[in-house]
Amino acid sequence: MNLPLSLTINGVRRDITLDDPRVTLLDLLRERLDLTGTKKGCDRGQCGACTILVDGRRINSCLALAASHDGAEIVTIEGIGRGGELHPVQAAFIAHDGFQCGFCTPGQIMSGIGLIQEGQAGDDPERVRECMSGNLCRCGAYQGITEAVLEAQSNMTATKQRRSA
Amino acid sequence: MMNFDYVRPTNVADAIAAASEKGATYLASGTNLLDLMKGGVSRPSRLVDVTRLPGLDRIERLSDGSLRIGALARNADLAHDPEFARNYPAVAEALLSGASAQLRNAATVGGNLMQRTRCAYFYDAGSACNRRWPGAGCDALKGENRLHAVLGWSEGCIATHPSDFCVPLVALDAIVEIEGKAGRRELPLEALHRLPEATPDRETALERGDLIVALRLPTDAQDFAGHARYIKVRERTSYAFAVVSAAAALRIEDGRIREARLALGGVAAKPWRAREAEQVLAGAAPDAAVYREAARAALSDAKPSGDNAFKIELAQRIIVRALTLAAAGTPDRIAALPGSPFSSVAGA
Numbered sequence: 270m271n272l273p274l275s276l277t278i279n280g281v282r283r284d285i286t287l288d289d290p291r292v293t294l295l296d297l298l299r300e301r302l303d304l305t306g307t308k309k310g311c312d313r314g315q316c317g318a319c320t321i322l323v324d325g326r327r328i329n330s331c332l333a334l335a336a337s338h339d340g341a342e343i344v345t346i347e348g349i350g351r352g353g354e355l356h357p358v359q360a361a362f363i364a365h366d367g368f369q370c371g372f373c374t375p376g377q378i379m380s381g382i383g384l385i386q387e388g389q390a391g392d393d394p395e396r397v398r399e400c401m402s403g404n405l406c407r408c409g410a411y412q413g414i415t416e417a418v419l420e421a422q423s424n425m426t427a428t429k430q431r432r433s434a
Numbered sequence: 435m436m437n438f439d440y441v442r443p444t445n446v447a448d449a450i451a452a453a454s455e456k457g458a459t460y461l462a463s464g465t466n467l468l469d470l471m472k473g474g475v476s477r478p479s480r481l482v483d484v485t486r487l488p489g490l491d492r493i494e495r496l497s498d499g500s501l502r503i504g505a506l507a508r509n510a511d512l513a514h515d516p517e518f519a520r521n522y523p524a525v526a527e528a529l530l531s532g533a534s535a536q537l538r539n540a541a542t543v544g545g546n547l548m549q550r551t552r553c554a555y556f557y558d559a560g561s562a563c564n565r566r567w568p569g570a571g572c573d574a575l576k577g578e579n580r581l582h583a584v585l586g587w588s589e590g591c592i593a594t595h596p597s598d599f600c601v602p603l604v605a606l607d608a609i610v611e612i613e614g615k616a617g618r619r620e621l622p623l624e625a626l627h628r629l630p631e632a633t634p635d636r637e638t639a640l641e642r643g644d645l646i647v648a649l650r651l652p653t654d655a656q657d658f659a660g661h662a663r664y665i666k667v668r669e670r671t672s673y674a675f676a677v678v679s680a681a682a683a684l685r686i687e688d689g690r691i692r693e694a695r696l697a698l699g700g701v702a703a704k705p706w707r708a709r710e711a712e713q714v715l716a717g718a719a720p721d722a723a724v725y726r727e728a729a730r731a732a733l734s735d736a737k738p739s740g741d742n743a744f745k746i747e748l749a750q751r752i753i754v755r756a757l758t759l760a761a762a763g764t765p766d767r768i769a770a771l772p773g774s775p776f777s778s779v780a781g782a
Contacts, residue, residue, distance in 0.1 A: 333540065383536075402535075
């Protein structure tokens with residue numbers, strides 16, 4: 270069966286015809302649209318490597334059927350930098366050594382962006398750790414990840430305040 | 435994953451018609467269903483995507499004071515709704531103690547009620563499982579079963595129900611609204627999930643085509659808001675299913691427990707309401723001795739289904755902890771580690 274699908278991916282509208290309803294958002298991005306920044310770790314919703322933003326919310330793209338998301342707005346790791354400039358969360362991950370091998374990093378960064386937008390953790394490291402628990406890092410860079418998310422959040426809040434001042 | 439036919443109806447009547455065929459199943463966000471399909475555990479021939487059914491994501495206060503939560507409300511949206519968290523704090527805490535932020539952003543209220551057990555033998559299509567394949571036998575009985583049921587199990591199935599959300603809901607007498615071929619009906623949540631007995635494959639009271647459209651918290655559910663907690667022991671502090679959990683909700687007046695609600699998670703194939711314990715607590719002064727007596731009453735029928743006798747003691751201690759914390763008063767803000775007995779400061 271052919272399923273027509275229209276998605277906005279990183280600001281660009283894409284009209285897609287799916288020939289198989291089993292395709293997840295993750296496989297659509299990686300295998301059909303060549304957006305391989307989003308990683309496939311467990312493919313079962315346990316590791317968070319495939320985290321993307323769908324309509325502004327972080328979800329596991331491995332457990333989302335593409336067909337079910339017709340009309341959605343999707344942001345992946347490829348869509349967060351601006352004209353060669355790093356997103357504040359990306360910059361903070363570098364500054365704080367928030368990774369080692371880097372495989373989980375796109376998912377960590379997208380999850381961190383989602384967390385900051387949700388605004389539930391505040392500046393409490395314990396709440397940040399809890400809200401990032403859906404992203405596993407087998408290199409164990411958690412300390413740096415927590416510091417990076419906290420610093421990025423603080424930088425983004427300061428920038429926003431400067432802009433509105 | 436076996437191939438399937440995908441349909442996305444735009445009204446409830448069409449959804450029910452499409453799901454009434456043999457082999458059809460409803461798809462909401464799919465966080466549990468797709469996982470099961472990838473493992474070959476669920477093999478639907480048709481997915482009826484209900485995510486576009488209009489109006490089913492609303493949370494509304496009804497004129498009688500009850501709260502109606504549409505089946506498509508997302509777990510995160512419900513838990514972070516300030517009014518909801520204030521009126522039903524144990525439910526919000528349970529929601530936030532479950533899964534990960536990504537999964538809570540996707541998962542729906544109706545889907546949470548319909549999630550399947552996390553028994554490893556149910557999940558492994560190569561193992562014998564009566565729930566998956568009636569008459570096949572149960573590999574969990576002689577397998578790794580330290581996390582399995584201690585209440586209400588049978589020789590045919592010792593699996594537990596994994597939901598956190600359902601535990602305080604069943605304590606608060608939540609009602610499930612169902613649309614089916616014969617129209618609309620209601621069921622207490624407590625009657626939705628079945629104990630295994632001789633037919634573990636019959637997991638719920640739903641018939642083919644039945645669609646959960648809403649969940650309702652009755653008017654008196656918010657009377658417990660001042661003294662309500664959900665406490666959950668896990669094998670890691672976050673992003674893990676309950677080994678044992680307890681929802682405790684008290685109405686305390688003039689230094690006495692006027693009414694108590696208690697339910698357990700991780701101990702049975704359904705969220706387990708502990709009515710004997712509630713009777714022990716009703717009318718008593720809130721103190722450790724009466725909590726221990728209530729805990730004993732709650733587990734009086736428990737027996738190990740394998741290497742899990744520890745759960746009977748653990749459940750009693752968690753009940754005492756949940757009652758103690760509930761009696762001390764609901765914190766202003768849910769703790770940094772929701773539901774965790776290891777939270778450094780309650781409410782901090």
